Amino acid sequence: MPPLDPRSSRQEARQAVAPLADAHVLRRRAETRLTNQAAHAGDAGAEPEPQDVQHLLHELQVHQIELELQNEELRLSHLALDSARARYFDLYDLAPAGYITLGASGMIVEVNLTAATLLNTPRSALVRQPLHAFVAKEDQDSFYLLRKQLLETGAPQLRELRLTRRDGHPLWVHLMATVTTAAEGACELRMVLSDIDALKTLERQLDRLAHFDALTNLPNRLLKADRLQQAMAQARRTGQGLAVVYIDLDGFKAINDQFGHEAGDQMLVAVANHMQQVLREGDTLARMGGDEFVAVLINLGNIKACTPLLDRLLAGAAQPMPFNEHLLQVSASLGVTFYPQAHEVEADQLLRQADQAMYQAKQAGKNRWREFDAEQDACLRDWHQDLRHIQQALHKQEFVLYYQPKVNMRTGQAVGAEALIRWQHPERGLLQPIDFLPVVEDHALAIDIGEWVIDTALGQIESWQAQGLHLPVSINVGAQQLQQANFVLRLRALLARHPGVNPADLTLEILETSALKDIPYASQVIEDCHQMGVAFALDDFGTGCIDFVLSPEDIAKEIVRIAQSEDDTPA
Known part of the structure; x- marks a missing residue:
């Protein structure tokens, strides 16, 4: 709204006194009429008639009363104007703006x-x-x-x-x-x-809630991201390096579970304060959530300049905290990465690198720091890429089974076959198992491939039987697949998909029995499979390529077969 103007009341005053001007006009008109009438009477040479005098007196009295009424109206108008002016100034002075x-x-x-x-x-x-x-x-x-x-x-x-x-x-x-x-x-x-x-004030409070952790008052994820971007830009301008440190507390969950959330919260606050105190001006310590923190250390002339800061962070996190009659203590595992690097990286990549290094510190025994290993990371990225390619190959049905006959050396008759997996790679040609199976070792994809091999081999046995050919098939099974909790159920389901196959025509050869972590469980699995009619054999190619067909009575008995050549390494 535009500002009020007190001087606008002048115009209102001029309008309010207009009735006074009308009264003056009436007075002049009355005097003029009286003069004219007197002059007219004088010209006629006669005294005015009584009725004329009476009429004139009446007119004068009427005008007198009119003037009195107008004066009263004028007085009231002035009072109204004064009241309006007072209200105006009250509104002007006491306005909310x-x-x-x-x-x-x-x-x-x-x-x-x-x-x-x-x-x-x-x-x-x-x-x-x-x-x-x-x-x-x-x-x-x-x-x-x-x-x-x-x-x-x-x-x-x-x-x-x-x-x-x-x-x-x-x-x-x-x-x-x-x-x-x-x-x-x-x-x-x-x-x-x-x-x-x-x-x-409210905006500042909301801004603080949006950018700071409510418990520790440290910058949160959002503000940390902004500070890290600024630090990276400064590093590019000045040529000074920076370090990103990912911090995870060791033993915090045990304190939280044993002494409750109050103790856990107090521990987080204490650790945050201790670590904040050892940092320099310009460094940032942020809470990521839970018991995880990130530190951004700026203006590092070289990597070695970071070492004292990392040691102080470890010492700060490990300071004991009194809680009731107890003295509680945690430690920290730190992962650190540096910027700039040989290749341009984004802020998110730096965090991932520091996080990976932190897990290496955990695995190395905790309460220590580890530097991000770029070479190891490159290997890890290659492994993930190979894993994706193998997964795609399974989906696109690029794997094939070759069958190596088992021949009776006395009679020359084929008595069975061994299923051998190969990868018909669209660019690299036919790949041996050694080229891809080590990639999926200890990964769930190895189980998926193993089940594909069993299902495909059972289908081949069915196809041969339809052609009048009876040829048992042996299949290699990894220790990881054999030890999965539902192996027997999965094998029974695969056999059910091929009802024409006699389970006795299937032999499962266990690769690397040294990898079997639970021998009693493995023995029980073998016993359950024997109940279905499926035979087992050992294939310890890593210790001399000796193969034993297993029975429930004696796992280490039965026949010996000829070791396979390196060109036909089994899957």
């Missing part, structure tokens, strides 16, 4: 009581003072730009800026400014001030 009028020089010409109250300054002390004297130093440029744009364009201007009260306290206001021309022709700046100090 502050009104300030500046002259062309920037001096305060008029100010209402609200503005004076906002500035905690008497109104008399504000008039003829420059408003910019009450603008906070940080916002002087913004206020100057507002005046400049207002005078150059004439368009209303809006700003949020800080004023300084007489007691020195800052006050956030929303300022709307307009320019107008005064009666004397000079321009005036009229400004409306709204108190937004409470709103700004």
Whole structure:
């Protein structure tokens, strides 16, 4: 809303006294009529008639009464005007917004009581003072730009800026400014001030909730990301390195479980304070959530400069904390990576690298730090890529089974066959098992491939039987597949898909029996499979390629077969 103008009451006053001008006109008209009538009577040479005198007296009395009524109306109008003026000034002074009028020089010409109250300054002390004297130093440029744009364009201007009260306290206001021309022709700046100090306080509180951890008061993930981006930009400008440290507390879960969340929260706060104290100015320690933290260490001339900081972080995290009658203590595992690197990396990659290094510290015994190994990471990425390719090969049916006959050396008759897996790679050609099976070792994909081999071999046995050929098949089974909890159920389901196959025509050869971690369980699996009619054999090619067919009575008995050549390494 535009500022109120007290001087607009002058026009209202002129309009209110209009009835007085009408009374004067009536008086002059009455006097003129009286004079004319007297002159007319004199010209006629005769005395006015009594009725004329009476008529004139009547007219005069009527006008007298009219004047009295008009004077009363004028008095009432003045009272109404005074009341309106009082209400106007009350509204102007007590309006919820502050009104300030500046002259062309920037001096305060008029100010209402609200503005004076906002500035905690008497109104008399504000008039003829420059408003910019009450603008906070940080916002002087913004206020100057507002005046400049207002005078150059004439368009209303809006700003949020800080004023300084007489007691020195800052006050956030929303300022709307307009320019107008005064009666004397000079321009005036009229400004409306709204108190937004409470709103700004709320904004600061919300900003803190959005960027800081509520428990430890450390920067949270969001602010950490911003600080890390700034640190990386600074490192590129200055040539100074930085380190990203991923921190995970050792033994925190045990304290949280044993002593409760209150103890856990106090431990997190204590550890955060201790680690924060050992960092330098400019470094950032952020809480990622749970018992995980990230430190961003800046201005490192070389990697060695980071070592004392990492050692201090370990020592800070390990400081004991009293809780009731107990003394609680944790340690920390740290993973660190550095920037810049040989190849450009993003902030997220740095975090992943530091996280990987932290897990290496955990595996190495905890309460220590490990540096990210780029070479090991490259190998890990290659492994993940190979794993994806193998998974795609299984989905696209690029694997094939070759069958190596088992021949009776005395008769020359084929007595069975061994199923051997190969990968018909679309670019590299036919690959041996040694080229891809080590990639899936200890991965769930090895079980999927093993089940594909069994299912495919059973289908081949069925196909041969349809052609009148009876040829048992042996299949290699890895220790991981044999030890899965539902191996027997999975094997029974695969046999059920091929009802024409006699389970006795299937022999499962166990690869690397040294990898069997639970011999009693493996023996039970073998016993259950024997109950279905499936035979077992050992294939310890790693210790001499000796093969034993297993029975429930004696796992280490039965026949010996010829070792397979290296060209036909079994799957």
